[in-house]
Amino acid sequence: MTSAGDLLVIRPKRFELPAWLVVLGLLLRWSWRAGWWCLRHPVATASAALAVTLYVEFDWPGLVVPLALLAAVSLAWWWRHESSWWAWLAGPLLGFVRRVFVYRRVWREAMTLCGLAETYDHRRVLPELLRVRSDQALDVLTIRMVRGQTPEQFQKVSANLAYAFGRRHARVYSERPDDPPTRTGWAAWLLRAVDRVRFRDRPTVVYLALVRTDALRTVVPPFPVPAVPDFTALPLARREDLRTWSLHLLATHVLVGGATRRGKGSVLWSLVRALSGGVASGLVRLWVIDPKGGMEFALGRPMFARFACKSFEAMADLLDEAVDVLRERQARLAGTVRVHTPTEGDPLVVVVVDEMAALTAYLQDGDLRKRIASSLGLLLSQGAGVGVLVVAALQDPRKEVLPFRDLFPTRIALGLTEAAQVDMVLGDGARNRGALADQMPRWAKGVGYVILDGTPDPVRVRFSFVSDSDIRDMAAQYPAPADAADILAQVGRETADEPVRPPLPRKPLGPLLPDSLRNLLDGDGGGAAR
Known part of the structure; x- marks a missing residue:
């Protein structure tokens, strides 16, 4: 009997399972897990089954002899083809x-x-x-x-x-x-389906x-010069996984950002070396601007169709002529193709600018600076499709120094001084994705971060080191042709001298004080003297 206010405790009815049913359930559960593990690890399962079979049939020699044979085959395989x-x-x-x-x-x-x-x-x-x-x-x-x-x-x-x-x-x-590998051969269709x-x-x-x-601690030697450069895959650097990183240069512009003595020259000379075969054959024309007076690029002068290193007027003229080439190709190729295909008669023009900030921010002549900025803006916004490309290097990637930074689709970040500069060079969020270019050790000259094609994820690479002797050999072996009849072949043209600037006419400065005040002061001085 219960009445109002009594506490009722209600417990669910317990079902007692027999012991044999509990054991059977556990066995089924463990068997299912073991079977699923075997399906997920077929190689380990097959290897264990084979080892047990060999041991049962042949005792210990059944295990030792196959292992010795496998070790010998593995050693021969490693010797003949280490990558596979x-x-x-x-x-x-x-x-x-x-x-x-x-x-x-x-x-x-x-x-x-x-x-x-x-x-x-x-x-x-x-x-x-x-x-x-x-x-x-x-x-x-x-x-x-x-x-x-x-x-x-x-x-x-x-x-x-x-x-x-x-x-x-x-x-x-x-x-x-x-990326998925390229499959060829009779079984390529099956391998592509698996990929x-x-x-x-x-x-x-x-x-x-x-x-x-860290495979990037060792210096990367220069890559072999291809006779015909592949503009979609120019070998420039070594990746962390020991594979070669190749630059897709066709229809793009390249920005290289890095602090002083961080290896920007390695990037630029690696690119010049990869293009050397095309320079000698007339497939590529290099127009080089070196505001440091030729300290970086003068060694490779025979390879350059145009070269300016002393006069900023000559540098502005070079960029203006590049715009002329751009306009001529636009008028000729409009309605025919969307992307220019380099040929010996219509070569790829690569404008290489070292220390871009010297032209866009530090140049004292305001009119000349505006002229250079106008030409660079046209080249960066319209030149990729017609085969007039810009490759620029600078130390300070701020907008005040390079206002058209966003017009460079391909960017390379070497060692930088500030964390914020990493995102300025590679794009927002690059540092959070692992591009720690501001934490480069002192030995990491030529080490930088690049963005893989089609993905926003940075990859750490080290560019090849091209020594002075390598540059001299390239200049002697791959000079630019001098007998081409188009506007691009101007190998014999030297850098324009710095123009003579006449002094500005100035009126002679008179006394800083009016005559009445000077006379009053002179009179007071005389009275005090008396």
Whole structure:
């Protein structure tokens, strides 16, 4: 009997399961997990099954002999073709080992302390480490983000992640950092189908690249000069993964930003070297402006169709003639093509400007500075499509120094002095995505950050070092042709002398005080003397 006010405790009815049913459920659960693991790791499963079979059939020799044969085959493979050995054998194996024994061991601690762990329904939810792919220099971690996270959250803590895993450099990619390979041969159709799955867009996944061995500490030797330059892939630098970084020069302008003694000359001379074969054949014409009096580019004078280094009037004339070439090509190619194709009769014109700030900000002649800025603005806004390109280097990337900075589609950031300058050169958010150009060590001359084609993610590279002897050899071996009949072939034209400036007419200065005041002062002085 109950009455009002009595406390009633209601408990749900408990169902007692027999022990054999509990054991059966656990066995099914563990079997399902084991089967799913085997499906996700077919190579490890097949290797373990083969090892067990060989041991059962042949005892210990069944394991030792195949391992010795595999080691010999691996050594021969590494000796003959190291790149494929890393891609198909050493890289996946090293990545699996480092995933289990390095990253898994500290994963929870690193994700929590770096602020990437989330809380849902009173439970801690962590990003999931899916895979580790290793090569000679990098570990690339494939991470599935927690629902609701974005790649920007990982990019903001990229430096924290690097030090959490015992490294100094790390970058976060929102898309897969490597491109699908070019497939040829009878099985190319099958491999391309596999690549479509491997390289598919995965918005829930982010890639963390950790620099295990800094391959950029060593000086990069000059690359071989191609006989016919590929304007869509000019080899200029070495990437952190030991691959070659190539510049897409066709239909673009290039801005190189870096503090003094940070290797801007390495970038410019690497580009000149990559174009040398085209210079000698007449496919490329280099118009060079060196406001430092020729200290940087005078060694390569025979390679340049135009060269100005002393007179700012001559530099302005050079830019004006480049605008004339632009206008002529626009009138000739309008309605025919959208992008100019370089030929020996209609070559690519590359205007190289060292220390751009000397022309746009520090030039004292205001009229001449406006004239130069007008020509540069026309070239940068209209010259890419007609094959008149601008490659400029400067130390200070502020808008006051370079007002048309945004007209450069391709940008390279070497060592800079301020964190804000990184975003000025590479674009907003580049530093948060890992372009720490303001933290370059002193040895990192010629090391910089570039933006990969089609992605906003920066890549760290080191440009080749072209010595003075290499420049002299290039100038002797690849001089610009002197017998071309067009306006571009002016190899014999020397730099215009600095014009003689007559002194400005000035009226003689009279006394600073009026005569009446001077007489009064003189009279007072005389009276005091008396």
